[in-house]
Amino acid sequence: MKPILEIKKLCKNFGGLEALRDITFEINKSEILGLIGPNSAGKTTLFNCVAGIEKPTDGEIIFSNSARSISIGGKKPEAVTALGIARTFQNIRLFDNLTVIDNVKIGRHCRTKSTFFGAVVRNRYQRAEEKAIIESANHFLDFVGLKGRGQEIASSMPYGDQRRLEVARALATEPHLLMLDEPAAGMNPQESRDLMDLIRHIRDKGITILLIEHDMKVVMGVCERVVVINHGEWLAEGEPQDVQNDPKVIEAYLGTGAADAA
């Protein structure tokens, strides 16, 4: 089967700084792929390149949804979302002043159509669409375990629930590929375990997952394959246990000589 996302020789420079150099890897359909690496390795930059927030300097990103393969390098973020790639953010980005349900409703934006005219006249099409938006928003809240909390204000929710809400909002865009940027950051062990269940649950729905994570328990527990990058370069790739014991990886995390000591 064709991989859902192919990253080929991806480069990204910020002025003289090479944030990413010749990164190449693939994500297969319906797998949970972990992307790990020490701080400032370029993980989030890679996310931003795929999501369209950064324009790659060189290289190709090819996304294959059920219908066709498209090169998405340099496409606008809203176009990337419409094609079926959703993401969450390292530091949670919710619409703080809105209710929980409105946050998820906004996720439905790219799958719905009505604008000013529909809003003012509320014709039959707009009413049907609005009803469908509310139904699916409730469905996704239910799915991430926030049932019945739609009327709370997003910013007043506890941290773990905000993470869940961000996932619900991303799911509401009906993605084929979901990219999670450090979803377990700042979570206690119980919350991390719930998160891992949620990630597996999402994958069971047929959604492919790309996960950046520092919490090794989560990476080892949930990922089927792991890609390691360091200083903007591809370092290793394989099953979690193999990668964990790879001397190159240990060296990248702990410094030269650490592999021998281990």
Add this chain to the structure above:
Amino acid sequence: MGKVVLQSAYNRSKVALQKTSRGAKIRIGLLILALILPFLPFSTDYILHIAILVLLYMILALGLNIVPGFNGLLDLGYVGFYGIGAYTSGLLTYHFGLSFWVIIPLAFINGAIWGILLGAPTLRLTGDYFAIVTFGFSELVVLFLTNEIWLTRGPLGLPGIDVVSIDLTLFGGPKWEFIGELPYYYLAIVMVLVTVFVMYRIQDSRLGRAWFAIRDDEVAAVSCGINLLVYKVIAFAISAAFGAVGGSFFARWVTFLSPDMFKFWESFLILCMIVLGGMGNIWGVMIGAVVLVSLSEVLREILPLLGMPVNVRFLAFGLIMVLMMRYRPAGMMPIAAVAAQMRAGRVKRKKVKPAVGIKK
């Protein structure tokens, strides 16, 4: 029999009254008060004039509110669209005798076109830069109105604009001209009601939610598939359209226009109403208009008695703004989320949006 019917009607209305929430009761009460205002003993032509001014500024403030209140963009040039609307309406009436009822939809479209013309190239700018461009635009409008004498008669002003009339002569009916303040008062009430209706509908729609998303977090908004530029331009166009409609009403009400009616401080005054009332809150914005217009008129009476020039009232507005920023930055009626936080005793300053946009 009749008694029974009356009794059941009474019971039904009682049930209906119990069902309506407190907020709705207050609204209906205020509307009734507004409708009977001209017949209250203390109401004079002067009071009605002020009341119309309040209603006009409600339309303008609600229109402006879309940009800073719903989208989080600072717009310092709103009065430019107000001026364009007023002069376009005035000139069309002066030269072609166009009916007010034809002009209103035209004014809406005209305002929207100007909004798109200004917004499409400039809304890529972020934060303060955008505010400066809008400020420049409103100054440009005033300069144009002052200097293009062949069109606008410049500083002499444009007198003799026809009043609003309902002309049914085409169908063999009478022609009724709006003389005095009373018909304009009711016309203004209808226009405010339509504006509020439109705002409420937008607020609870896909379009409104997209705006709120842009206001709260632009990066998250694009990752939900919202095209920032398109939605900002729509917002700017609709805001400008309401400004132009307000201007058209103004032209046909005072029947005289001059460029100095559209100076920068008008923009500032309307912005003050929004900030004072509560940015993004429809009711707050309307209350802001009531407070500042009435205060302006009261000060106009009081200041000469104290031996001060009338324009000192702008100092008073400035002082109010400073006090509001210090003690209640979210306004008199903040949007729901901020109000909830304040109730929870966790008053935190609204996050200031960084002036850096998304790198493209």
